[in-house]
Amino acid sequence: xxxxxxxxxxxxxxxxxxxxxxxxxxxxxxxxxxxxxxxxxxxxxxxxxxxxxxxxxxxxxxxxxxxxxx
Numbered sequence: 001x002x003x004x005x006x007x008x009x010x011x012x013x014x015x016x017x018x019x020x021x022x023x024x025x026x027x028x029x030x031x032x033x034x035x036x037x038x039x040x041x042x043x044x045x046x047x048x049x050x051x052x053x054x055x056x057x058x059x060x061x062x063x064x065x066x067x068x069x070x
Contacts, residue, residue: 013068015066015067015068015069016066016069017065017066018066019060020058020061021060023065023066024058025058025061025063026056026058027057027058028055029047029049029050029054029055029056031047031048031049031050032047032049032054034054035047036050036052036053036054037052
């Protein structure tokens with residue numbers, strides 16, 4: 001019985017660092033190498049893949065940096 005008397009206690013969730021982003025929650029953009037911009041022909045173009053941020057949210061952990069372990 002739980003302390004609050006609300007039924008069976010759930011075991012604590014087990015987590016580990018996300019293997020895709022190594023626990024950071026984001027991935028460095030491979031298209032621009034994290035710069036967010038390109039410099040073609042003496043002009044600036046923002047990276048279309050990351051919208052000029054140089055990184056994007058990890059799809060595997062949704063930006064949390066961790067995943068559940070069974």
